[in-house]
Amino acid sequence: MRTTRWSKVVSAVLMLALALAAPLPALARTEIHFWHAMGGQLGETVNELVRQFNQSQSEYEVKALNKGTYPETLTAAIAAYRQKNPPHIIQVFDVGTQTMLLSGAISPIFQLMKEQEIAVNWGDFIKPVTGYYSKDGNLYSMPFNSSSPILYYNRDAFKKAGLDPAKPPATWKEVGEFSKKIIAAGGAKCGFTTSWPSWTMLENTFPWHDQPFATNQNGYTGLDTKLLINSEFGVKHIGQLAAWQKEGIYSYGGRMGQPDPKFINGDCAMLIQSSAVIGGFKKSLKFQWGTGQLPHWGAPYKKQNAVVGGATLWVMKGQKAADYKGVAQFMKFIAEPHQQMWWHVTTGYLPITHTAIKNLEAGYHFKKNPEQWTALSQLSAKPTANSLGHRLGNFVQIREAIEGEMENIFAAKKNAKQGLDDAVAKGNEILKEFAAANKP
Amino acid sequence: MKRAVFRNRGLPYLLVLPQVAVTLVFFFWPAFESLRLSFFRTSPFGDRTFFVGLENFQKLLVSPDYYQSIVNSFIFALGVTALGVGAGLFVAALATQKIRGLTAYRTAVLWPYGIAPPIAGIIFLFIFHPSYGILPYWLSFVTAYEFNWLLKGGVAMALVIVATAWTHVGYNIAFFLAGLLAIPTSVLEAADVDGAGPIRRFQSIIFPLLSPITFYLVVVNLIFSFFGSFGVIHAVTQGGPGGATEIMVFKVYKDGFIGLNLGSSAAQSVILMIVVITLTALQFRFVEKKVTY
Numbered sequence: 001m002r003t004t005r006w007s008k009v010v011s012a013v014l015m016l017a018l019a020l021a022a023p024l025p026a027l028a029r030t031e032i033h034f035w036h037a038m039g040g041q042l043g044e045t046v047n048e049l050v051r052q053f054n055q056s057q058s059e060y061e062v063k064a065l066n067k068g069t070y071p072e073t074l075t076a077a078i079a080a081y082r083q084k085n086p087p088h089i090i091q092v093f094d095v096g097t098q099t100m101l102l103s104g105a106i107s108p109i110f111q112l113m114k115e116q117e118i119a120v121n122w123g124d125f126i127k128p129v130t131g132y133y134s135k136d137g138n139l140y141s142m143p144f145n146s147s148s149p150i151l152y153y154n155r156d157a158f159k160k161a162g163l164d165p166a167k168p169p170a171t172w173k174e175v176g177e178f179s180k181k182i183i184a185a186g187g188a189k190c191g192f193t194t195s196w197p198s199w200t201m202l203e204n205t206f207p208w209h210d211q212p213f214a215t216n217q218n219g220y221t222g223l224d225t226k227l228l229i230n231s232e233f234g235v236k237h238i239g240q241l242a243a244w245q246k247e248g249i250y251s252y253g254g255r256m257g258q259p260d261p262k263f264i265n266g267d268c269a270m271l272i273q274s275s276a277v278i279g280g281f282k283k284s285l286k287f288q289w290g291t292g293q294l295p296h297w298g299a300p301y302k303k304q305n306a307v308v309g310g311a312t313l314w315v316m317k318g319q320k321a322a323d324y325k326g327v328a329q330f331m332k333f334i335a336e337p338h339q340q341m342w343w344h345v346t347t348g349y350l351p352i353t354h355t356a357i358k359n360l361e362a363g364y365h366f367k368k369n370p371e372q373w374t375a376l377s378q379l380s381a382k383p384t385a386n387s388l389g390h391r392l393g394n395f396v397q398i399r400e401a402i403e404g405e406m407e408n409i410f411a412a413k414k415n416a417k418q419g420l421d422d423a424v425a426k427g428n429e430i431l432k433e434f435a436a437a438n439k440p
Numbered sequence: 441m442k443r444a445v446f447r448n449r450g451l452p453y454l455l456v457l458p459q460v461a462v463t464l465v466f467f468f469w470p471a472f473e474s475l476r477l478s479f480f481r482t483s484p485f486g487d488r489t490f491f492v493g494l495e496n497f498q499k500l501l502v503s504p505d506y507y508q509s510i511v512n513s514f515i516f517a518l519g520v521t522a523l524g525v526g527a528g529l530f531v532a533a534l535a536t537q538k539i540r541g542l543t544a545y546r547t548a549v550l551w552p553y554g555i556a557p558p559i560a561g562i563i564f565l566f567i568f569h570p571s572y573g574i575l576p577y578w579l580s581f582v583t584a585y586e587f588n589w590l591l592k593g594g595v596a597m598a599l600v601i602v603a604t605a606w607t608h609v610g611y612n613i614a615f616f617l618a619g620l621l622a623i624p625t626s627v628l629e630a631a632d633v634d635g636a637g638p639i640r641r642f643q644s645i646i647f648p649l650l651s652p653i654t655f656y657l658v659v660v661n662l663i664f665s666f667f668g669s670f671g672v673i674h675a676v677t678q679g680g681p682g683g684a685t686e687i688m689v690f691k692v693y694k695d696g697f698i699g700l701n702l703g704s705s706a707a708q709s710v711i712l713m714i715v716v717i718t719l720t721a722l723q724f725r726f727v728e729k730k731v732t733y
Contacts, residue, residue: 071698103485220459254590261572407681411591
């Protein structure tokens with residue numbers, strides 16, 4: 001009996017406390033939900049960025065939430081949108097751009113800023129980044145983490161082979177020659193490997209040589225797009241990689257970042273991978289290393305620019321109108337030079353405004369950290385129709401199909417022409433499906 | 441025998457209602473929803489849907505990739521089942537020997553089942569990965585054979601079969617162990633007296649008496665390999681290289697959740713459902729006759 005009476009008293013007190021506490025949330029700040037795919041160290045950097053924003057003002061509170069990988073984040077956001085409760089902001093990777101543009105579920109960033117009357121100097125953003133994410137000259141999503149693939153090389157292995165450790169190979173021919181020398185001298189077991197095979201070896205190598213990746217200006221001008229990667233150039237490039245794979249000069253190491261350990265443990269003397277791993281390599285590599293631009297095939301091909309990879313922040317429709325003022329303020333905050341510079345120095349992702357780059361130069365940042373300049377130097381040429389970027393629907397699936405065929409080629413199950421023809425056929429089927437699902 | 445009769449005619453229905461409700465909500469409704477979705481083409485965000493009839497199925501039936509995934513599924517399922525059930529029986533037989541510390545062994549052999557498949561996949565990666573695995577590293581000292589499943593499809597398939605069978609073998613062991621311990625020793629002793637050796641004893645007594653359990657495990661392992669073996673493949677090969685380990689259920693996930701092509705994904709799960717129902721029905725029709733209960 002005693003306990004019952006006590007529990008009644010306790011619950012009554014609790015009820016009273018709750019009733020008193022209830023009006024408090026009304027004073028709380030408006031929450032802005034931000035879903036992203038940055039795990040580990042990068043996730044902590046995002047949290048720090050968000051914390052700085054939350055401290056900088058008192059009206060809004062951005063809540064950052066890691067939803068797993070890029071595809072998982074996108075799938076989660078789609079499910080939430082269908083249930084009419086989407087996050088305000090989601091981070092979507094480069095290959096999801098076309099899906100987002102045609103989704104009908106987003107507020108273009110340029111429009112949001114105009115509506116919220118926040119002035120942004122869009123001209124200050126570097127062109128290769130805005131080009132990838134703009135439609136009709138207007139930016140649709142806020143660039144967040146951008147990178148481009150560069151060549152990393154093991155200076156110790158170069159020295160052992162009598163090569164100049166200050167001089168990375170500039171051409172593919174040199175990549176082959178240097179590799180042979182290094183292997184012969186016992187500097188490494190294999191010459192080079194490549195992470196993110198489709199992104200580095202096709203999606204970037206094509207624009208880098210001013211070659212079209214797909215019709216319709218790589219998908220920018222229409223939905224009835226077809227892949228062009230089985231061109232003479234594509235067959236030449238992938239065919240050479242396959243030949244080198246056979247000779248042990250090239251060592252295919254899997255998809256995404258899986259090949260990285262081959263370079264880290266010294267098995268391969270060179271690696272082509274995103275500039276975003278610089279931060280990690282600075283901490284983990286146990287040998288002297290340097291970076292160089294993506295190798296080039298030389299004449300008759302023109303040297304163009306690389307395209308960016310990474311992700312941008314999209315604003316989803318469907319939340320309370322009043323919230324979007326806070327969303328716009330947060331977007332403005334992350335684009336400011338101070339945050340840009342901090343983000344770049346901490347993570348290795350590119351600074352994307354001219355002001356931020358100028359400020360970094362003024363502080364001799366690139367002189368002190370030349371490896372941070374390599375990726376930017378690849379983006380300096382004015383993009384052509386072939387090198388603005390890629391706008392393909394269901395690009396994730398297309399990338400899967402391409403990488404599957406690349407594996408068949410490197411395993412010598414198919415020759416380069418056959419494999420690329422099959423990749424094009426599969427890719428075109430996926431593009432057709434996307435066009436049909438998104439017909440206006 | 442006393443028959444239990446409910447006075448209230450409504451009560452039995454009320455008592456089975458929760459189970460029926462659970463089955464309807466969690467099994468029939470999603471299955472029906474898949475079937476419905478498979479006739480539509482849906483944009484990723486679901487704002488546009490078009491009825492396309494059987495087009496999703498038709499596209500699958502002319503896709504070489506899809507046939508490849510069906511073949512892969514059968515190789516995978518048969519491999520996992522043969523290895524998992526075979527190894528399970530073998531280990532269970534060992535664990536009925538009269539040895540010191542038997543209970544400790546029995547507990548230990550069940551452990552793999554307690555490991556989540558993605559974790560098992562990661563463990564296998566650390567052992568077998570061509571770039572950083574310990575086994576290829578050791579192999580490189582003794583042989584020139586390159587253990588590279590990143591390019592060799594057959595090796596990749598063998599690897600995911602072994603990894604999946606390993607995660608599931610504890611379950612099989614538990615059932616076989618129970619079955620073996622339930623065999624009356626008097627029967628075995630009688631065979632002993634008649635002069636039957638260990639092989640003969642196994643053939644004529646133990647295996648027939650275990651047949652209901654074996655049958656159950658084969659059915660369950662097959663269904664599990666077709667439907668539930670997603671974690672290991674996702675963690676280890678992601679269906680590669682060149683689609684060599686892409687089994688049907690992984691393709692359902694990949695096309696639906698990564699490719700955002702819900703119509704095709706739904707059509708694939710309908711086909712998968714039909715395949716597994718047919719397979720199970722066939723087993724009950726033909727194999728079960730050989731089972732002695």
